[in-house]
Amino acid sequence: MAWSIIQGAGLERYYAERTELPPRPEPLRERWDSVEPERMPDGTCQLRMAVDGLRCASCVWVTESVLVRTEGIESATVSYATGRATVRWDPDRIGLDTVAGRISSLGYRPRILGTEARRDDALLTRLGVAAFAAANVMMFSAAIYAGWLGTMEVAYVELFRWASLVLATPVALYSASPFFEGAWTGLRHRVLHMDVPIALAVAVLYAQGVVGTLVGFDTYLDSLTMLVTLLLAGRVLESGGRRRAAEAAVTLAATVPATARRIVGDTLEVVASESLLPGDRIAVGAGEDLPADGVVVAGRGSLQRALLTGESAPVVVEEGDEVWAGTVLLDGSVTVDVSVAVEGTVIQQMAEQLRQAADRGTRPSSSDRLAPWFTGVTLAVAAVTFSIWLPLAGGAKALATTVAVLIVACPCALALAKPLTAAAGLGAAARRGLLFRSADALLETARVDVVALDKTGTVTEGAVEIVSASDHDVRVAAGLERYSRHPIAIAIIREAIARGLALPAATDVREEAGTGISGRVDGTPWRLRSGGADVVVLEGQDGYRGLIRIGDRVRDDSRRAVGALRALGAYVALLSGDDAEPTGRIAEAIGASEWWADQSPAEKARRIESWRQEGRMVLLAGDGMNDGPALAAADIGVAMGTGAASSIMTADAVLGVGSIQPLAAGVRVSRVCRDAVRANQIRSVVYNVLAVSAAAAGWVNPLVAAVLMPLSSAMVLAGAGRVERRVRALERA
Amino acid sequence: MIAITFLIPIAVGIALVFLILFLGAARSGQFDDLDDPAERILHDD
Numbered sequence: 190m191a192w193s194i195i196q197g198a199g200l201e202r203y204y205a206e207r208t209e210l211p212p213r214p215e216p217l218r219e220r221w222d223s224v225e226p227e228r229m230p231d232g233t234c235q236l237r238m239a240v241d242g243l244r245c246a247s248c249v250w251v252t253e254s255v256l257v258r259t260e261g262i263e264s265a266t267v268s269y270a271t272g273r274a275t276v277r278w279d280p281d282r283i284g285l286d287t288v289a290g291r292i293s294s295l296g297y298r299p300r301i302l303g304t305e306a307r308r309d310d311a312l313l314t315r316l317g318v319a320a321f322a323a324a325n326v327m328m329f330s331a332a333i334y335a336g337w338l339g340t341m342e343v344a345y346v347e348l349f350r351w352a353s354l355v356l357a358t359p360v361a362l363y364s365a366s367p368f369f370e371g372a373w374t375g376l377r378h379r380v381l382h383m384d385v386p387i388a389l390a391v392a393v394l395y396a397q398g399v400v401g402t403l404v405g406f407d408t409y410l411d412s413l414t415m416l417v418t419l420l421l422a423g424r425v426l427e428s429g430g431r432r433r434a435a436e437a438a439v440t441l442a443a444t445v446p447a448t449a450r451r452i453v454g455d456t457l458e459v460v461a462s463e464s465l466l467p468g469d470r471i472a473v474g475a476g477e478d479l480p481a482d483g484v485v486v487a488g489r490g491s492l493q494r495a496l497l498t499g500e501s502a503p504v505v506v507e508e509g510d511e512v513w514a515g516t517v518l519l520d521g522s523v524t525v526d527v528s529v530a531v532e533g534t535v536i537q538q539m540a541e542q543l544r545q546a547a548d549r550g551t552r553p554s555s556s557d558r559l560a561p562w563f564t565g566v567t568l569a570v571a572a573v574t575f576s577i578w579l580p581l582a583g584g585a586k587a588l589a590t591t592v593a594v595l596i597v598a599c600p601c602a603l604a605l606a607k608p609l610t611a612a613a614g615l616g617a618a619a620r621r622g623l624l625f626r627s628a629d630a631l632l633e634t635a636r637v638d639v640v641a642l643d644k645t646g647t648v649t650e651g652a653v654e655i656v657s658a659s660d661h662d663v664r665v666a667a668g669l670e671r672y673s674r675h676p677i678a679i680a681i682i683r684e685a686i687a688r689g690l691a692l693p694a695a696t697d698v699r700e701e702a703g704t705g706i707s708g709r710v711d712g713t714p715w716r717l718r719s720g721g722a723d724v725v726v727l728e729g730q731d732g733y734r735g736l737i738r739i740g741d742r743v744r745d746d747s748r749r750a751v752g753a754l755r756a757l758g759a760y761v762a763l764l765s766g767d768d769a770e771p772t773g774r775i776a777e778a779i780g781a782s783e784w785w786a787d788q789s790p791a792e793k794a795r796r797i798e799s800w801r802q803e804g805r806m807v808l809l810a811g812d813g814m815n816d817g818p819a820l821a822a823a824d825i826g827v828a829m830g831t832g833a834a835s836s837i838m839t840a841d842a843v844l845g846v847g848s849i850q851p852l853a854a855g856v857r858v859s860r861v862c863r864d865a866v867r868a869n870q871i872r873s874v875v876y877n878v879l880a881v882s883a884a885a886a887g888w889v890n891p892l893v894a895a896v897l898m899p900l901s902s903a904m905v906l907a908g909a910g911r912v913e914r915r916v917r918a919l920e921r922a
Numbered sequence: 923m924i925a926i927t928f929l930i931p932i933a934v935g936i937a938l939v940f941l942i943l944f945l946g947a948a949r950s951g952q953f954d955d956l957d958d959p960a961e962r963i964l965h966d967d
Contacts, residue, residue: 313944313945313948313953314945314948317941317944317945317948318941320941320944321937321938321940321941324937325933325934325937328933329930342923345923345926348926348930352930352934356934
């Protein structure tokens, strides 16, 4: 079957060029029939999907080639960096499930974007087997070591050795196989990463164990099983849920309504929004989402642009004004001339930007930096040990000592330092209200020196509120607005209630779309109208004119949070899509170092990019969908848990409470963790130097190894356990 | 010391029971998603 695919596709060359054994075919688990692919104008379908299990450039090449040579598939591109494939096919000739089946027949796992990558079941099984064996082998070893004190019949010692070997075999051959695979891949690519010294130690331990059991000398199989168990536990911790940013783009596009009402002659017809073309005329009523970008040719209304600009205050649109897909017409009704086709709309461009930013690839990790150095030194010491002992004590003793060196040199503690510390740090940060997506995001946060904050919904509540107005004006306005659902009306009524004003009854109330509301309160006529971006004017008889100033309320703790961030040495900038006046006022109120007004989503992303190019590490906190591109561009994107779902999906971390207060705590936790990881790495290196010296001197026997090896891991564990306490100490200071 | 011949199988057997329980839990998906349930409260739906 596999051979026929390969031959049919002319891929014999793959076997000469591949650098990695592809994984076995996996059964399809996804529900591909529930996916709506993108319909292209020429009748083909296009879909972007995730492909899990791509492990080398050759995997990408073979996947692309097989897909392109499949009957009915027009084009296919696969990205190794992001693990994404974009496939275009003819729906009349081939189905999506066949496309997906084709990928999985090669051994990779196609996945619908937005669904979670499956956790590796096998990893847990490996861990379970290793833990089971470790518990029992340690018990047998304890018996053997106890036998050293008195007399123990040789037959029983043999029995325990054999029992240990039987249990250690699945650990070495099955549980430890990821380390061997990893080491092999690394050697193939001439990269000495952490798996290489680990695999070396496991191999030496097991070989020594087999020979020792057969010939009859002490083995280190207890160390072997425990080592593999600890390392696998670290790996399980590390492989915790990681979601990719690119998947947020799907949600963004979904906010454009599926259908539009097109005006044809003097009737209306319902058409798919995607089929709208420039020049089409559409009707949009109160409460409806705009299906396309265009210009208002008739009617008026208030437009809520929060999705595009992040600003919740509505603006009035009338003849000649531009409107955009993804905005909402709160009241009134308008006729719109469509100006661009769906692909050209602002919201589509935003989604595209988000995709590109997310495709930037994964950040390089620092964890494997020590490994090559480590392996080199270990091998050198082993070689020196052997060559010194050989003339002194003969082959058997030289070999035993060299084996002991290789065994105690296993960088178990070094490999565990990061996952264990990060797991403790993730918990500590979560208790303070900041949920990190991954260990890498947590550790990177320590280096943040620019904190960019979105204004609306992040440092402010994100809702309109009354800044200043007299009790009289609020009372009258609240009476008029009593039944309106307009955001400003809601704010006025809330203000009246907060001030303890009784809402008067209004009569003859008439709402004029996009301009205001009029009616009689206490028998006299009043009119409430918009007076600009942040003023509502109340007009009464005899030229009475009251001003109600509206604005966005700053969160109570924003100032304190900014102060805490600046105290940590961060440069705090406020980025807003809003006008200069309110932005400046709020920047002042929270004590930001700098502010930028009138920033479009793309400009925000560019601003962040320019900071990054200066070599600064940028953290951005934002809430709206419009912050998606900026969140993806920042080194660390933090979404408000109360914000849009797409921003939450794009983010590296999520603020669990409606406040930016936890940001400073998160930076603190991150710094503690970074220091703890470093300290752990130094400790494990020092430990290794001492242990290897002792082994080279010939002082290490299986009991010493069994005590020494978990000691280093326990040291790392203790370091991780201190994270919470250190963070608390730092908070008190 | 003859006790050893049945104590070892008993000890291994008990551990085996726990291994089977653990594998059963892993297969049934109990460890599939350790992060999302905690964050679910943040999502609207």
